[in-house]
Amino acid sequence: MPIEEIRRAVREVKEMRKKDPAAYAAMVKRNAHRKIRIVPDRG
Amino acid sequence: MTSRKRSFRESVFINCPFDDDYEPIFRAIVFTVSLCGFVPRTTLEHDDASQVRIEKIYRLIGSSALGIHDVSRTEPDAENQLPRFNMPLELGVSLGAKRFGAGKHRSKRCLVLDRDRYRFQKFISDIAGQDIKSHGNNPETAIRVVRDWLRNAVDHARIPGGSHLWAKYRQFTEDLTGMCEKGQLTPEHLTFTDFYQFVLEWISPVR
Numbered sequence: 001m002p003i004e005e006i007r008r009a010v011r012e013v014k015e016m017r018k019k020d021p022a023a024y025a026a027m028v029k030r031n032a033h034r035k036i037r038i039v040p041d042r043g
Numbered sequence: 044m045t046s047r048k049r050s051f052r053e054s055v056f057i058n059c060p061f062d063d064d065y066e067p068i069f070r071a072i073v074f075t076v077s078l079c080g081f082v083p084r085t086t087l088e089h090d091d092a093s094q095v096r097i098e099k100i101y102r103l104i105g106s107s108a109l110g111i112h113d114v115s116r117t118e119p120d121a122e123n124q125l126p127r128f129n130m131p132l133e134l135g136v137s138l139g140a141k142r143f144g145a146g147k148h149r150s151k152r153c154l155v156l157d158r159d160r161y162r163f164q165k166f167i168s169d170i171a172g173q174d175i176k177s178h179g180n181n182p183e184t185a186i187r188v189v190r191d192w193l194r195n196a197v198d199h200a201r202i203p204g205g206s207h208l209w210a211k212y213r214q215f216t217e218d219l220t221g222m223c224e225k226g227q228l229t230p231e232h233l234t235f236t237d238f239y240q241f242v243l244e245w246i247s248p249v250r
Contacts, residue, residue, distance in 0.1 A: 001226060001237050003244075009225035010244040013218045024221070031220035034230040037066060041089035041234045 047082045047243070049106065051147055052197070056107035057085045058133040059156075060116040064180075070238070071182035072111060074212050075189045077242045080201040081109070087235035100133055108147070109196060110137045111189060113156040115180070117166055131167060138173075154192045156185070183209050215245050 017024045047053070055076045059069055076083040084103050086096070104110065112134040117126050134155065141151040155170060157163050160177040163170060174192065178185040187205035194202045203211075222241055223230045 001228060001240070003240060005226050006222075006237065006240045007244050009222045010218075010241060012225050013221045014245075016221075017218065027221045027224065028217055031224060031230070034220045034223070035063075036070065036219060036233060036238075037063070037231045038061075038069065038087065038235055038238050039232050040087045041236045 049082050049084070051106055052108050053081050054084050054107035054109065055081045055193075056103050056110040056137070057083050058110060058130055058137075059085075059113035060127065060130065061087065062116070065113075065116070067182045068113075068178060068180070068185045070216070071185050071212055072189055073239065074215060074242055075186045075208055076111075076193070077239070078203070078208060078211060078246050079190060079193050081193065083239065085235060088239075089236060100136065104133070104137050104140055105148070108151055109193075110134075110151065110153045111156065111192075112137065112153060113178075114163060114167060115156065115158040115178075134170070138170075152196045154189065154196075156188065182212070186212060211246070215242070218245065 013024075013027075016027065057069070057072055057076070059065060059072070061069070073083045073085075084107050086099060086103065112130060114130050114134065116130065119125050120127065134153070137151065137153055140148045141153070144151075153173060155163070155173050155175040156178050157175065158177060158180050160175075162177075163175055176188045176192065178188055186208050190202065190205050190208055219241065220230050222245075223233065226237075228237060
């Protein structure tokens with residue numbers, strides 16, 4: 001994934017946590033069932 | 044681009060199981076190594092697909108001054124009813140590089156992790172005398188153990204305390220699935236490089 005996209009995603013979540021706690025809490029709740037699994041890089 | 048130079052002195056080879064049960068500890072170790080200013084190196088990282096796996100391991104060990112070796116996965120696997128020997132093998136390669144290698148390889152440092160403190164004596168007693176710690180299958184304990192080892196292994200000014208690291212890691216973990224959502228990435232198939240870039244960006248000062 002392009003680094004600019006990673007950077008944007010990190011910035012948006014951090015800003016949401018600070019500026020809109022309700023939306024942040026909803027996002028965390030919405031994703032609570034997701035399970036992180038790290039896989040080998042492709043290529 | 045956020046990246047870190049993979050210098051020998053700051054590279055930390057992480058030799059551990061890659062299964063669902065170990066996943067929380069693996070993420071905690073990668074986060075801790077990164078936040079302490081080092082570069083986590085693992086066989087999950089991108090490489091030439093045609094490269095023989097053991098050659099990739101030799102290259103990673105050869106280019107890392109530090110190594111974290113988890114030997115906790117000793118149970119037979121469900122499919123073959125045999126234990127995995129890869130982690131002890133890679134620990135042996137690291138110890139051999141330090142013992143028989145020349146120059147910088149003599150300065151290698153290894154941390155051996157197991158789930159209980161003295162359990163290793165029952166199955167790999169020859170490593171007695173190494174730096175062996177237990178994480179109790181607990182990410183918080185893993186963070187503190189790895190942090191303390193890095194602090195003692197090198198004189199590095201950027202290493203924060205264990206409580207600070209744990210608090211940061213908990214926040215990062217809470218943010219991570221949201222960051223995947225924003226980036227349209229599937230958390231269940233997050234490549235190592237994407238995860239590492241999330242870590243690096245998240246711990247970087249606000250741009």
